[in-house]
Amino acid sequence: xxxxxxxxxxxxxxxxxxxxxxxxxxxxxxxxxxCMEEEIPDMNGWWKKWKSFMFKDVLSLPKxxxxxxxxxxxxxxxxxxxxxxxxxxxEEEEISIPxxxxxxxxxxxxxxxxLNQVAASSWQPIRRTVCKALNKxxxxxxxxxxxxxYGDADILFLQETSSAFxxxxxxxxxxxxxxxxxxxxxxxxxxxxxxxxxxxxxSFLKEKGIEVTEAVLQYDKDKxxxxxxLLVISIQTSAKKRFLLASFHGDTNGLATIPIVSAVLQAxxxxxxxxxxxxxxxANTYRDHTNLYQGVKEFNQFLSSKGITSCWGSDPDPHSPxxxxxxxxxxPQLNKAIGKDEKFTRGDLNLKDWIIFAENEFxxxxxxxxxxxxxxxxxxMVFPTLKFPSDHAIVSTTLFSAAGGEQSDKxxxx
Numbered sequence: 001x002x003x004x005x006x007x008x009x010x011x012x013x014x015x016x017x018x019x020x021x022x023x024x025x026x027x028x029x030x031x032x033x034x035c036m037e038e039e040i041p042d043m044n045g046w047w048k049k050w051k052s053f054m055f056k057d058v059l060s061l062p063k064x065x066x067x068x069x070x071x072x073x074x075x076x077x078x079x080x081x082x083x084x085x086x087x088x089x090x091e092e093e094e095i096s097i098p099x100x101x102x103x104x105x106x107x108x109x110x111x112x113x114x115l116n117q118v119a120a121s122s123w124q125p126i127r128r129t130v131c132k133a134l135n136k137x138x139x140x141x142x143x144x145x146x147x148x149x150y151g152d153a154d155i156l157f158l159q160e161t162s163s164a165f166x167x168x169x170x171x172x173x174x175x176x177x178x179x180x181x182x183x184x185x186x187x188x189x190x191x192x193x194x195x196x197x198x199x200x201x202x203s204f205l206k207e208k209g210i211e212v213t214e215a216v217l218q219y220d221k222d223k224x225x226x227x228x229x230l231l232v233i234s235i236q237t238s239a240k241k242r243f244l245l246a247s248f249h250g251d252t253n254g255l256a257t258i259p260i261v262s263a264v265l266q267a268x269x270x271x272x273x274x275x276x277x278x279x280x281x282x283a284n285t286y287r288d289h290t291n292l293y294q295g296v297k298e299f300n301q302f303l304s305s306k307g308i309t310s311c312w313g314s315d316p317d318p319h320s321p322x323x324x325x326x327x328x329x330x331x332p333q334l335n336k337a338i339g340k341d342e343k344f345t346r347g348d349l350n351l352k353d354w355i356i357f358a359e360n361e362f363x364x365x366x367x368x369x370x371x372x373x374x375x376x377x378x379x380x381m382v383f384p385t386l387k388f389p390s391d392h393a394i395v396s397t398t399l400f401s402a403a404g405g406e407q408s409d410k411x412x413x414x
Contacts, residue, residue, distance in 0.1 A: 004335030005087040007080055008096075008103040013332045015076045015191055016053075016104070020164040022060040022068035029053055029073065032111040032123075033330055035131035039124060046112050050105065062163050074101065078191065083222055084251055086292075107332055133386050139165050141389045145373040147174045150396065153410050156198040157280025157355070159229075159249035163192055180206045180235075184213055186227040194228035195247035199235060204243075208236035215271050216246070219263035224256035232264065234272060244268050244275035254284035254294030254352075258302055261356070265306055278399070279356045282392060286350045287318040296351050309359040311367040311397035312351070322353040322369055322393040324382055344380060353395045360402055367397040 003009055017034050019027040028036040030049040040046050053073060060068045080096040082088045092099060115123040142165070146156065156179070166183055169175050179198040187194040199209070213232045217225065225248070232246040246264050250257040261279070268277050289295020296318040303310060310316065326347035329337040338346045355364070370376060371383045371393045384391050398410045 001335040002087065003103055003107075004333045004337075005085075006092065007085055007088075007333075008092075008100055009107040009332035009334075011080055012077050012100040012104040013107075014193075015078065016073045019059060019073065019076070020062060020162055020192060022062045024164070027053075027057065027059050027073070029108075031108045032115060032127070033332070035127075035135050037128065040112060042116070043109070043113060047109070050108060054101070062167065077101065081223075084224065084226065084256060086255075104332075111330065134384065134389075138389045139168050141373075141387075143169060143172060143175070145388075145394070147172075149370075149373060149375060150394070151178070153396070154200040154203055155245065155278065155280075155410070156196075157245075157247040158196040158198070159247060159280075159282045160193045161196050163187070163194070166194065166196065169196075169198075177201075180204060180209060182209065182211065182231060182233050184228055184231040185211060186213065191226065191228060193226075193249065195231040195249055197231055197233055197245050197247045199245070203237050204235050205238060210234055212244075212267070212271070216263050216267040219266040219270075220259055222256075222259055224251070224259040226251075229256075230260060232267070234275060242272070242275045244272045244277045246277075246279040246281070248279065248281040248283075250282055250284040250294075252284060253292055254286065254299070255292075257281070257283040257285065257294055257299065261303075261308075262306075265308070276361050277356075277358050278362070279354075280395075281354055281356070282352055283354050284350075284352050285354075286352075303356060307359055308356050309364075310357075311355040311364045311395065313364070313367075316351060318351055320369075321349040321351055322395060323348045323350050323391060324371070324380070325384070325391050326382065343382060347382070348391075353392055355395060355397050357399065358402075362399040363402050364397045364399055367395070370394040370396070 016029045017031065021027055028034050030036065030040060030046055030053055055072060055074050058070050058072055060070055063069055077097045077100055080088050080093060080100070082090065082093045088096065170181055175181065175198070178201060180201055182197045184194055210233065211231065212234045213230055216232045217230070229249045230246065232244065234242065234244055236242050248260055264279060268275060283299060284294065285296045285299045286293045287296060289298045296316055300310070300316050324347065326338050326343035327333060327336045331337070368375060371378060371381060371388055373388045377393060396410070
């Protein structure tokens with residue numbers, strides 16, 4: 001469990017499991033827990049393939065400026081910061097890259113050995129069937145839902161998107177015609193989890209839009225956000241209203257959420273006082289608050305103390321989740337693994353996704369959540385499913401000016 005809490009296997013898995021290549025395609029680490037189609041041989045054969053992939057294979061990775069860069073997968077590993085993952089000791093942070101490498105090798109080898117012992121002839125065909133159902137065309141499914149079900153949204157906040165997703169959405173005629181698409185300058189294919197903001201071209205002026213993430217992060221003294229997690233833009237509408245829009249993906253325990261929201265609020269007050277604030281975030285908030293997990297009620301109390309409210313109203317229900325999933329043991333965060341019979345008692349059923357704004361600027365109307373891709377939410381249904389590819393529900397709301405008057409913007413958090 002300590003390995004799981006310290007992210008010593010999950011962090012290197014995140015960046016080397018399925019690596020997006022320049023020009024399309026994936027480089028897949030030899031492991032049980034991805035969609036590698038090639039058969040994994042016996043332990044000796046697997047070990048040779050694993051070492052070659054991690055330390056010898058030179059990959060061409062995409063960059064946002066259209067150029068490619070070449071890296072060996074080992075070079076993509078990142079230092080695990082104690083400021084974000086407090087379970088890590090000072091000494092472990094110093095050696096976190098080689099320590100991750102060892103833990104990842106041990107983790108992968110155990111799974112290969114275990115499955116070859118208990119289901120040698122069947123586990124790889126089963127894996128191929130599952131991958132075909134859940135992983136193939138995932139981005140296409142997401143884009144189809146956004147286009148066909150939520151195509152009337154004026155603002156879309158997306159989190160944890162890959163470089164390949166950004167590549168696909170910017171080249172899709174329906175999106176490029178309807179939306180200005182913003183991605184963070186800090187976006188990296190190395191970690192490959194980036195926040196995006198899409199704004200309606202008929203309402204917002206691209207030439208009046210600029211990324212201001214760095215202006216916000218100067219107020220985050222603890223450096224809580226990983227590269228790509230936060231995107232903030234300043235943009236003006238055709239009606240000459242100025243907006244500060246922010247999309248944020250919080251850390252697993254939600255401990256970075258309040259520091260980052262505080263930084264956004266400080267930037268609004270100091271740098272952008274004439275801007276209207278809307279922020280869509282995966283806050284990673286939980287039913288119960290502890291010193292290790294950010295609670296829903298405590299986060300809402302913080303918002304209220306700052307004059308901020310959310311699409312969930314003044315008293316959000318911690319038992320109305322936007323996630324419903326449970327991790328098996330075939331994944332690297334073993335501290336989160338549970339048995340099938342415990343999926344609703346120990347699984348991740350939490351209100352994690354929020355659209356927040358100043359209570360003196362907007363009021364929310366008709367907030368919905370969706371875990372089907374058809375504007376409905378099914379309680380006690382584990383997702384992602386074969387039809388809905390995300391492990392977070394889509395949250396949608398319509399905002400009106402708090403001062404009264406006509407309808408403002410329909411916002412969508414994905």
